[in-house]
Amino acid sequence: MSELSGPALSMPSLWLVVVLIAGAAATYVWRALGVALSGRIDPAGPVFEWVGCIAYGLLAALIARMIVMPVGPLEATDLGVRLVSAAVAVAAFYLARKSIFLGVTAGTLSLIGLTMAGVTLF
Amino acid sequence: MTETALPGDQSARRRMFFSAAKEAAGMPSLVLGASYVGFGSLVRESGIGLGLGLFSTLSAWALPGQVVLVELYGVGASLLVICLAVALTNARLMPMVITLMPLVHDPAVPRWRYYLYSHLVAVTAWAFSMRRCPDMPRPLRLPYFLGFAASLWIASLLGTALGFLLADSVPRSITLGLVFLNPIYFMLIFATDLRHRARAMALAFGAVLGPFFHTISHDWGLMFAGLIAGTVAFGGERLLRRRHV
Structure with a gap:
């Protein structure tokens, strides 16, 4: 990769373009199928419930992995700080009557503050 | 027209x-x-x-x-793997x-x-x-x-x-x-949506399996964690419902 000159200016890597186009196609195909099949199948049926469960399971797996064992820049942060910040986000979310905005803000500020203070818990 | x-x-x-x-x-x-x-x-x-x-x-x-x-x-x-995981998501x-x-x-x-x-x-x-x-x-x-x-x-x-x-x-x-x-944003999005029992179970299983499967395979781990968590939650919830729990 040629990111040394700054990724905003470098030539996009062809591989990444392929990945992004494939990802967009893997997303759009469901929307197009939805149009094609509307009125013909029941979206409340068990197949969709199963598919919905898989999507939830997959995203929960990703979220947990991003917090517990992140790949990339968050590796530089402390595991304890990430866990505490996630707990702060959940606490603020419920205290603020399920405000996603305030919860996310509190969790993010907690990570920034604790990281700046150089706190390490584990 | x-x-x-x-x-x-x-x-x-x-x-x-x-x-x-x-x-x-x-x-x-x-x-x-x-x-x-x-x-x-x-x-x-x-x-x-x-x-x-x-x-x-x-x-x-x-x-x-x-x-x-x-x-x-x-x-x-x-x-x-990327296409399958994106498609499942x-x-x-x-x-x-x-x-x-x-x-x-x-x-x-x-x-x-x-x-x-x-x-x-x-x-x-x-x-x-x-x-x-x-x-x-x-x-x-x-x-x-x-x-x-x-x-x-x-x-x-x-x-x-x-x-x-x-x-x-x-x-x-x-x-x-x-x-x-x-991750925080998605975590809280899901916290608003815990009333659906099968999905809440899928979230819990996924959160446990995610990091574990990642250590087994960086490539396929996420997808298998999602497939297994989702399927077990879906099946488990049906079983619970059949027993009127």
Whole structure:
């Protein structure tokens, strides 16, 4: 990769373009199928419930992995700080009557503050 | 066909398009835009250029799948794995389109156009349209959805660009906070949706299996964690229901 000159200016890597186009196609195909099949199948049926469960399971797996064992820049942060910040986000979310905005803000500020203070818990 | 194309109707539709766009430009755009700020920072920190980050938001425009893609790209997963994981994450779009279509369908609009419009179906615009459209005259429903979604789409692009540029210019610890926004945002989105028992179980299983499977395989781990967590939750919930628990 040629990111040394700054990724905003470098030539996009062809591989990444392929990945992004494939990802967009893997997303759009469901929307197009939805149009094609509307009125013909029941979206409340068990197949969709199963598919919905898989999507939830997959995203929960990703979220947990991003917090517990992140790949990339968050590796530089402390595991304890990430866990505490996630707990702060959940606490603020419920205290603020399920405000996603305030919860996310509190969790993010907690990570920034604790990281700046150089706190390490584990 | 001609009676829905009267000039008065056209201007009513245009007004609805813009009033929906204005409605979406408030809190919905702020929340979605902020979550895309996190994505923009993630893009920057994954060594992906701004142009391609914007291309992702423009062409995929379903945040969970975009984060899955960038994360799997970051661990060097194969194209097959990335496509399967993104497809599994986004399969929920199909039932969303299926439920929205009969609501916004306008017989005066040629069918092929719905294949273009369906690209704008994502959770926020969908949820608002499902709630608001039943009270509207049929010809105004599609413009409402399109105006609302167009506004959110623009907010998403602006958020992506802002997050990318911020990650470059703010102190390191703040950049880390912006990247951290991604998992926190989704965690709280799910916390609003725990009443559906099978999905809540899928979330719990997934959260436990995710890190564990990642240590087994960086490539396939995420997908198998999702498949197993989702399937066990789905099956388990049916079993519980059969026993009237």
